[in-house]
Amino acid sequence: MVDEKSYYMTEEGKEKLETELHYLKTEKRKEIVERIKVARDFGDLSENSEYDSAKDEQAFVETRIAQLEKMIRNAVIIENDEEDADVVSLGRTVTFIELPDGEEETYTIVGSAEADPFEGKISNDSPMAKSLLGHGEGEEVAVATPGGEIQVKIVSIQ
Structure with a gap:
């Protein structure tokens, strides 16, 4: 396995990332799925800007979720001696x-x-x-x- 980068942060910083991750997984994903459902009802997907926009946002959110999970998994908490x-x-x-x-x-x-x-x-x-x-x-x-x-x-x- 390739060594992953360590992400140095305070405990407070890690908690902020965990809060953002929770929001994206529990609320934002649901909002986007609903937008996609509504956009599909508009008809032809090849010319549907609402659908394209929702799919782009979904890709962005999924990328951010993966990034946050990696940062949290490789977090190194800064402790002041x-x-x-x-x-x-x-x-x-x-x-x-x-x-x-x-x-x-x-x-x-x-x-x-x-x-x-x-x-x-x-x-x-x-x-x-x-x-x-x-x-x-x-x-x-x-x-x-x-x-x-x-x-x-x-x-x-x-």
Whole structure:
């Protein structure tokens, strides 16, 4: 068997995925089956846009269900050890400033499965997180970005 990718996430992140999976399997599937039944009643399926739309949505939902099942099956829960509290690591919240005079920014470093920059959660695979991981408070770190390299200073780690 091929080794499957591990998906790093918090317990909260795993619970969100499980909730979404449950909804898709128990409610969304039924809605789509009903849409397909109704669309079939419109007649010729070869020229039936309602039917095509429902079948496309069904394919999307089934793909998402398979993806969620794989992510949950291969979930690795992030647990913060107190002995590493002074180092940026998965699950930690880090505050930094862009040098020389940027504003403070705060992000929690999570696995790609639950990354959401608008919620202040960045993936451990992102250039910013990769650069910060393993560094401590007060350190200055170079971060490669699409716009060029920037320097940041780590203000705090929680």
